[in-house]
Amino acid sequence: MAVERTLSIVKPDAVAKNVIGKIYSRFESNGLQIVAAKMVQLSQEKAEGFYAEHKERPFFKDLVDFMTSGPVCIQVLEGEGAILKNRDLMGATNPKEAEAGTIRADFAESIDANAVHGSDSEASAAREVAYFFADEEICAR
Ligand code: RTP
């Protein structure tokens, strides 16, 4: 399987719950390496641009309000099959439907406050990594 990079975000609810380390630990113990990381307070404009694919959806405003409600941790994860592996570790979008042992089952409260984001395809991973990180901010391992 190819080594991939994917974009991950620990969302404001999980940062507020003080579980950044527990979430990072899930990545590290499942063969994913953190090759870039930063904590930021997203502006409305930055959050809207990030979730542009959802701008016509009824939940768009709530999503942007939530993502700007507090700091987030943004990281690039690298590893074999990293994109799908991260999505598997995250669990379903709605934590009520997420499999036991997944990040969302263990740390998320609701479909809005669902603890983590992860790129959902090779194309979105490439776009999302470049949206938040310059090449020189990613540390090859
Ligand atoms: P994410 O992009 O944050 O990793 O989440 P995802 O791929 O699992 O879900 P996606 O369909 O991309 O939706 C982005 C975020 O919008 C919120 N959402 N709310 N009320 C709803 O029906 C609804 N659907 C999606 C969720 O917070 C989701 O993470």
Ligand code: MG
């Ligand atoms: Mg998504």
